[in-house]
Amino acid sequence: MLDRDRCLALDAADPLREFRDEFVLPEGTVYLVGNSLGALPRRTAERVRRAVEDEWGRELVGGWNAAGWYTQPLTLGDRLAPLIGAGPGQVVVGNSTSIAIHQAVAAASRLRPERRVIVSDVRNFPTDHYMVQGLAGLLGGYEVRDVAEGRFDDAAVVLLAEVDYRTGARQDVPSVTERVQAAGALMVWDLCHSVGAMEVDVSRADFAVGCTYKYLSGGPGAPAFLYVNPRHHAAAENVLSGWHGHAEPFAFEPVYRPAEGIRRFAVGTPHVLSLAALEAALDVWERVPMDLVRAKSMALTSLFIDLVGDALKLAAPADAAARGSQVSFHHPDGYPVMRALIERGVHGDFRAPDLLRFGFAPLYIGYADVYDAALTLLEVLDKELWRDERHARRLAVT
């Protein structure tokens, strides 16, 4: 078993250690929630100040041209593309993941008009499945089928997450994509829990969506991204036919005419201030070797699992290659356990009904952090520190 000195030595030899200084982390906190809201990059405050004071303050409405606000959804999409194995002109940034799911699944359904089945995963993050239900209702006559039924042969589209938000289990993207497409369906991947945590390759997928506020540290409410495989650019329709996806938004024509290429998937006015924060985060990501991120992520999650041992029942896959960058454990009193842990400076989160969830963002979490977090968790369990009644009171956001 590793001791703390050995963890400190691993941190000193870590090829990613320089990135820790890129992030603002409060003293005395081990932040294992980077899979929900990534930590603040140090450079973000200055970039947002510039967007507010220099661009908005000085340029006023001229910022749309002078500061590049108008093209930001595409320029930032191009900068994000390498993180998901996509090329330039294939990714647009904006809206939320929920909205991007609606766009992707609707466009995919329309590309397979003779089929009336949308396959989704009831265990997926609820918004994915909710958006599919709403869309099926809007389209009328569609069946929403759970992926557990394992039948794609009459499906128009299959929507799945690469990494399960609860257990951290990771799908085999190439083989699932191949199976779905061989059955004649289109594949939509949700990358919310994989982008920024590992190398991602969407090049075979039909569509992909994801958020930028988790591992990517784009900031609270940072816009989502939508990838559309170039083979669909000519035929795929954006059912959210807003003016920014029009061929000539400033012609102010009465009839919608879609733009060529990925720009047709833009909807309305971009969230300029949020995009400024995302841009600062991408300045960091452009220098990050993702193979090293994945290697460190697997080492951190394995270390945490080893240290916790059999004190808790593991909900994540035991094999590191089959996991994302998070570890979950079952505990019948998971909520008060997590509150007691947070009070002691170790931040994870709780997911109903009984999961303790810990995310490991390799750019700012080190081996000694993992050691300290595991020992604190073991102490909370051993001494039953979670039994104090103040830990049982539920907050709105868990």
Ligand SMILES: *Cc1c(COP(=O)(O)O)cnc(C)c1O
């Ligand atoms: C975090 C997450 C979302 C978030 O959707 P929003 O519309 O950005 O709130 C959606 N799907 C999955 C799988 C997620 O993990």
